[in-house]
Amino acid sequence: MKSFKFLAMSIMLSSLLAFAAACGNGEDAATGENGTEDTEQTEETGEESAELEGEIGIDGSSTVAPIGEAVSEEFSIDHPKVQAPIGISGTGGGFEKFTAGETDISEASRPIKDEEKTAAADNGIEFTEFKVAFDGLSVVVNKENDFIDQLTVEDLKKLWVEDGSTKKWSDINPDWPAEEVKFFSPGADSGTYDYFNEVILEDAAIVKAATLSEDDNTLVKGVTGDKNSIGYFGYAYYLENKDNLKVVPIVNEAGEAVEPTNETVESGDYNPLSRPLFIYVNNASIKDKEHVAEYVKFYLENAGTLAEEVGYVSLPEEEYTTQLETLEGLK
Structure with missing residues (x-):
């Protein structure tokens, strides 16, 4: 009896030890597998971070800046080690840099x-030029202005040159108030100013009373602060x-008064x-800095959607596709 009890206890202990060993091996195996997976994932993440890590120098137009800011924000979600801050020194200032x-x-x-x-x-x-969106340069007046319902290019010239x-408003139309006009314009380094100069001022001096700002x-x-x-x-x-x-x-040019809209x-x-x-x-940046090349690719792939989100108008999809092909040829 004593021998039976001893044998039974031995069998039980052996079973428990075998079970514990099996569990231990299972945990080790699982740990080993998970450890391998974690190591692989860490290595993959490390490789991605190594591939896309660095700073991108971006500067230029305040008009384009909202698109660039949206691109940088979205790009940073997948590539947090790439720094792509958007500088705003105007189109001219950006080109100087x-x-x-x-x-x-x-x-x-x-x-x-x-x-x-x-x-x-x-x-x-x-360098290579890429189009990213369309803009409609918008002429605005104070919300309290109840006498202007349209302007011609000639009206704009009379006002701004x-x-x-x-x-005074009455200089443009005698039915309008004899109140002094207050002018607000982008600064001379702005591409918006350059465009307005090209199509409205035609290189004439802008009105001296204008407040200019980048x-x-x-x-x-x-x-918004002055009704005139x-x-x-x-x-x-x-x-x-x-x-x-x-x-x-x-x-x-067809004689129709048109408001800026997407359409x-x-x-x-x-x-x-x-x-x-x-x-x-910069073509050299595309060839030598993979994070720059990937950023520009992301920019062109998403510019249409992001431009619409921040208030501009996207290009036809085929234009983005063609430009992505151009980008690939630069690498």
Whole structure:
């Protein structure tokens, strides 16, 4: 009996030890598998981080900035070790840095000028232009303005070109108030100013009384703060503040007064104040910095959607596809 009890206890202990060993082996095995998976995942994550880590120099247009900011924010979700802050020194200021080799990407609300191309060449900078969206330069007045329902290009010239006089609304239309007009314009380094100069001022001096600022928010505040004010800036800034501003329809080349909308900007009916928006990319940055190449790819893949989200108008999809092919050829 004693021997049976001993045997039974031995069998029980052996079983328990075997079970414990099996559990231990299972845990070790599981740990080993999980450990292997964790190691592989860590290695993969490490590889991704190594591939996409670094800083991207971006500067330029305040008009294009909302698109760039949206791109950088979305890109950072998948690539948190890539820093891509958006500088805003105006299109001209951005090109000055870009052509000196100080930035990888320049955001612009106008095409690059010949003298800027020369500066880039002198510094050995080769670049590629990419269109990212359309903008409708919006002319706005104070919400309390109840007498303007449209303006012609000639009206805009009379208002904005310096002629030595104090501008009053009645100078444009005798039925309008004899009140002094307050002007708010983007600064001379802005691509928006350059575009307005090209199609409205035609290189004449802008009215001396105008308040100029590279910050579009300053212009919005100026127009909302004075009932006799007028200003202009990108379509996105109008949309963002449309509850506090009145947009002015502009008479186009067909003689129709047209308000800027997604449809009229894309169709070209809102002329002559519709325009494309750009980024310019240093070719060497594409070839030598993978994080820059991937960022530009992401920019072109998502520019249409993000441009619409921040208030601009996307290009036709085939244009983005063609530009992505161009980008691949630069790598």
